[in-house]
Amino acid sequence: MATYLVKRFLLMLLTLIGMSIIIFVLLRMMPGNIVDIMFDSAGFVDPTEKAEIEKELGLDRPIPVQYMDWIIGLLKWDLGFSYVSEMPAVDELGPRIPITAKLAVMALGFSVLFGVPLGVISAVKQDTALDYTLRVISLSGLSLPSFWLALLILMASLALFGDIPIYTDPPENLWDELLLYTIPAAAVGFRSSALIMRLTRSSMLEVLRQDYIRTARSKGASENSVNYSHALKNAFLPVTTIIGIEAAFLIGGLIITETVFNIPGVAHFLVEAILMRDYPIVQNLVMLIALIVVTVNFIVDLTYGALDPRIKYGE
């Protein structure tokens, strides 16, 4: 177990280092930098002034030097300054992270709450009208672009209530905040719930075909006992994986939803920063996302071992 943990930890570190190099190079490959974009809006370019600003931001130095600078800064918890606002990146990201985190938690809660029970029902009632309906709903969940769903919700609420629930001022209390985030969270969570539902269904069906289920049935166990206490426990294993992966991947859906609902979270901020070539913001944010993904994967692997004693680490 200890060797496994050390090995996994080193692999995670390697992945993160690789990611930092790739993201750093990709950012520098982008056509134009912050200075070009600043001059673009001004309408004219003064080469000496441009060189001066680039020098001030350190963009004139060789890329490996810039990279080492960033990594050394990271180790000292110095994330650099945003090019756009000239504020420390920590101060820019700090207040935005909780917003996105709350949205993600709500969306994940929503998707598990709906996805798991509906998936079980769909499996237990396989090939009935109910199963078909649920399958079509879950497939549409995977097919609707989340931004369109969000736009439709906005339009519907405009038609029904004459008002759109987008973010304008920071919410005053927790209740207002929850209310404000419910719709965006549901718009994002719909996709994950569809995914979780499909996986729960197929994993449940897989388990229901196994011998020990037949044994339980032949011993006279009730249908409910077979489905919920014998089967669900084992069917839940692959579902935990997908819940974990979705927890990390929700950020993709949130990028779009935060943009549509005008929510000042990190996901929306990432797009803004990419468009402005605000390197310090983008590279630190991408590293944060990668860190979350690898950590979640690691936790999922460990949960797997805890849930299923047959799985052993270290071999």
Add this chain to the structure above:
Amino acid sequence: MVQIDQQAELARAGANIEGRWDAIVHFSKNFPLAVTGIVIVIVFVVMALFAELIASHDPVQTNSALSLGAPSADNIMGNDMMGRDMFARIVHGSRISLIVGVASTLLGGAIGVFIGLMSGYLLGWFDLIMQRIIDIMQALPLLVLALVMAASLGPSLENTIIAISIPLVPRVARVVRSSTLALREMPFVEAARAAGMVEMRVAIRHVLPNTLAPLIVLATAQLGAAILVEASLSFLGLGVPEPHPSWGRMLSENAAEYARVAPWLVIFPGLAISLVVFGTNLLGDALRDILDPRQRG
């Protein structure tokens, strides 16, 4: 006792099929969702192939008199802010959507197959390095990686395809690698090697064809994802640039400002994206049931 109706069972298994039409009817009874998916996909493919014939208007022709025009007999889906015919834009948009979707799935698939086959077959240092690279690529959500790639390559049709294909590589590589690992120990592969075949030829002629079934299933699923990512990138302004009519960009251009006065600008492009992805997803499910019955559920 359970009664078994032999005739009904035989009919269900397809015993009395005569002619092609019968076979089609039988298939659609057995796989209603699959047939729905196939029909939807065919409709969009036909739209993309014969866009000029189907839409009588020019998708880029502006007309200020028709700005934000409501759906009418002549412009059945209305007009956008610049007076362009929405129906023509939707029909021509299917071309962009399918080109980007299919091309990026094929490109990502080809790279993934190469990496997966080589690492599963050669193992050793090549496998080790490739696995680490794939780990890195999987450390970012698909849309985030595609977003950064699209921004760093710059906006163009080709670059959008590349930006979407790269994040699709890891899953293909993983699937092909794991089936290759199982296949390389099989007696028929050993026999090919014993017969004196070059390793490369064994890998391509004997191992690769046997990985195709799961690969096709995965590729159809990824096609839907690729179309959605294109729409999302274009929605965020980082995808296919003007003058190509992209459904995703139609939504971002029109969405916020005109949703109030011209809802058709929001409804139709979104409907088109959802339908085509829904069709490919249905098709993907059906292919999985048919090609890989073990996963059937």
